[in-house]
Amino acid sequence: xxxxxxxxxxxxxxxxxxxxxxxxxxPHVVGPFQTLTLLYGxxxxxxxxxxxxxxxxxxxxxxxxxxxxxxxAYTVAFMVKYFKVASMELFLAGxxxxxxxxxxxxxxxxxxxxxxxxxxLTLALSQVLWSLAFKFFWVTGGTDGLRVPTPSLLGAAPLxxxxxxxxxxxxxxxxxxxTVCVIVMWVIVHSPFGKALQAIRDNETRAEFIGIRIRxxxxxxxxxxxxxxxxxxxxxxxxxxxxxxxxxxxxxxxEIVFMAxxxxxxxxxxxxxGAVAFTYLKTYAVGFTVYWQLLLGTVLVVLVLALPKGIMGxxxxxxxxxxxxx
Amino acid sequence: xxxxxxxxxAKAFGENRAVNSVDxxxxxxxxxxxIGSNGAGKTTLVNLISGLYRPDSGSxxxxxRDVTRQSSYGRIKAGIARSFQIVNLFDQLSCLDNxxxxxxxxEGKTLKLAALASRDRAVWDEAQGVLRQFGLDPxxxxxxxxxxxxxxxLLDVAVAYALRPKLLFLDEPTSGxxxxxxAPIMDIVSAIVRSGGITVVIIxxxxxxxxxxxxxxxxxxxxxxxxxxSPDEIRRNDEVTTTLIGTHVTGEPAFENGNHAxx
Numbered sequence: 001x002x003x004x005x006x007x008x009x010x011x012x013x014x015x016x017x018x019x020x021x022x023x024x025x026x027p028h029v030v031g032p033f034q035t036l037t038l039l040y041g042x043x044x045x046x047x048x049x050x051x052x053x054x055x056x057x058x059x060x061x062x063x064x065x066x067x068x069x070x071x072x073a074y075t076v077a078f079m080v081k082y083f084k085v086a087s088m089e090l091f092l093a094g095x096x097x098x099x100x101x102x103x104x105x106x107x108x109x110x111x112x113x114x115x116x117x118x119x120x121l122t123l124a125l126s127q128v129l130w131s132l133a134f135k136f137f138w139v140t141g142g143t144d145g146l147r148v149p150t151p152s153l154l155g156a157a158p159l160x161x162x163x164x165x166x167x168x169x170x171x172x173x174x175x176x177x178x179t180v181c182v183i184v185m186w187v188i189v190h191s192p193f194g195k196a197l198q199a200i201r202d203n204e205t206r207a208e209f210i211g212i213r214i215r216x217x218x219x220x221x222x223x224x225x226x227x228x229x230x231x232x233x234x235x236x237x238x239x240x241x242x243x244x245x246x247x248x249x250x251x252x253x254x255e256i257v258f259m260a261x262x263x264x265x266x267x268x269x270x271x272x273x274g275a276v277a278f279t280y281l282k283t284y285a286v287g288f289t290v291y292w293q294l295l296l297g298t299v300l301v302v303l304v305l306a307l308p309k310g311i312m313g314x315x316x317x318x319x320x321x322x323x324x325x326x
Numbered sequence: 327x328x329x330x331x332x333x334x335x336a337k338a339f340g341e342n343r344a345v346n347s348v349d350x351x352x353x354x355x356x357x358x359x360x361i362g363s364n365g366a367g368k369t370t371l372v373n374l375i376s377g378l379y380r381p382d383s384g385s386x387x388x389x390x391r392d393v394t395r396q397s398s399y400g401r402i403k404a405g406i407a408r409s410f411q412i413v414n415l416f417d418q419l420s421c422l423d424n425x426x427x428x429x430x431x432x433e434g435k436t437l438k439l440a441a442l443a444s445r446d447r448a449v450w451d452e453a454q455g456v457l458r459q460f461g462l463d464p465x466x467x468x469x470x471x472x473x474x475x476x477x478x479x480l481l482d483v484a485v486a487y488a489l490r491p492k493l494l495f496l497d498e499p500t501s502g503x504x505x506x507x508x509a510p511i512m513d514i515v516s517a518i519v520r521s522g523g524i525t526v527v528i529i530x531x532x533x534x535x536x537x538x539x540x541x542x543x544x545x546x547x548x549x550x551x552x553x554x555x556s557p558d559e560i561r562r563n564d565e566v567t568t569t570l571i572g573t574h575v576t577g578e579p580a581f582e583n584g585n586h587a588x589x
Contacts (some may be wrong), residue, residue, distance in 0.1 A: 195430065
């Protein structure tokens with residue numbers, strides 16, 4: 001009886017524990033290059049997790065998430081350049097604050113619309129930020145971007161060797177933030193609010209007629225989503241060492257969409273899996289051929305045609321098959 | 327005492343006066359049927375009262391408060407709920423979730439981000455109870471998109487009922503359901519609303535259903551009220567029988583709906 005009752009929990013732990021061990025062991029097992037790739041994957045994972053609160057749970061496809069990610073990254077760069085801040089915790093707090101403000105401003109406009117209109121508006125607004133970063137080069141460094149040095153973590157000065165800092169100290173720091181983000185998002189999507197978002201996704205008219213003020217809920221989801229992207233942007237800045245307009249441009253928003261589709265936006269962990277998989281895919285595709293965009297494009301086409309539910313959809317199918325055959 | 331009263335309520339779509347100066351009252355505790363041929367203005371009237379449309383003129387008074395300018399949200403909070411002619415459910419969510427959402431919303435809990443929905447035992451117990459009342463408890467875990475049409479019609483009513491409204495509009499609760507299934511659905515629905523003391527307005531085309539389950543009948547024709555009376559009075563009313571001949575043939579609602587969708 002008790003076994004039966006705890007079955008879902010045991011089943012979850014059966015894969016969470018090995019994954020946690022693998023993530024904790026990674027820097028000691030694989031080389032720094034692999035660790036950094038994984039690190040990028042985790043950082044993007046946080047952004048896509050936020051993005052998917054809109055796509056997977058609220059039914060809104062944003063083509064402008066680069067705006068909030070980029071806002072997070074540039075906030076860090078500005079804090080370094082103009083306020084001489086070096087503390088990662090202050091970077092995170094500042095980035096979340098700024099991305100919340102921007103996503104609130106943009107969100108108020110965007111959530112009045114749905115579907116293609118919503119997508120186009122998010123894209124257009126994100127391009128405004130990009131052009132600001134691009135044109136006001138005396139403030140933003142233009143295409144050269146702004147340098148972001150290694151930050152202090154929890155008040156402790158960073159290791160002198162940058163590679164060692166990133167692959168160990170910073171890796172574990174990001175892993176901790178990542179874990180907190182996953183837990184927070186998991187609670188949000190399983191809260192009454194998360195249920196209400198899914199109701200809006202499935203049928204907005206009915207949602208309205210059970211007393212849910214849909215625009216307000218969409219706006220809150222939009223801001224939470226933007227905050228996650230902003231946080232990811234802040235974590236990305238020291239890793240990349242540079243905040244450039246590349247992370248504000250709409251093609252990066254497209255990559256975020258790609259990651260969610262690749263992992264499977266119908267599942268909670270799909271976006272994370274997609275972010276890590278995409279990072280590896282892109283890293284190897286770029287190393288493998290100069291026509292890497294072509295390779296990624298092919299993957300996307302195959303994905304949409306053959307695996308519309310992404311990697312996690314495929315995993316679920318396989319698990320179901322194995323269970324049936326037993 | 328009237329629970330709801332509209333005065334000179336009007337709504338036009340272009341040249342089409344869908345609802346033309348209608349005085350419509352609903353008394354506390356009654357089960358009222360709103361009938362009329364396609365395009366008579368029944369659904370438009372309900373859409374005006376529930377707040378989906380804004381009236382061109384006239385007023386709506388609910389519990390002696392003017393709600394004409396109130397948002398649909400405000401009207402739901404005041405106690406007006408409705409089901410839909412074309413089933414409107416949260417298809418990817420389970421039947422239990424569909425009902426639970428109404429309860430979370432009614433209790434003002436849907437803005438909680440930092441609590442797990444599954445921990446709120448009271449809500450789930452109540453939702454389970456509502457499903458049981460509607461005979462849908464075996465389907466609790468099944469997505470609403472995967473149950474039969476008859477069950478979906480019932481669930482649609484259950485979702486509105488779970489809001490514990492004072493006044494419930496049921497827009498064709500048996501449309502698209504086979505004749506054999508209609509009576510069981512109406513038996514369940516009428517038993518529940520009567521035991522809950524809920525005032526109900528049913529829009530229905532099937533005259534057998536109308537005469538069997540309602541206490542008062544309001545007949546609409548071309549945007550206006552043609553007759554209002556007990557089932558016996560309506561049955562004897564020649565004007566009504568002449569106007570409504572042939573309309574209780576089932577499977578029609580496409581026209582009225584299509585008509586509104588364009589506006």
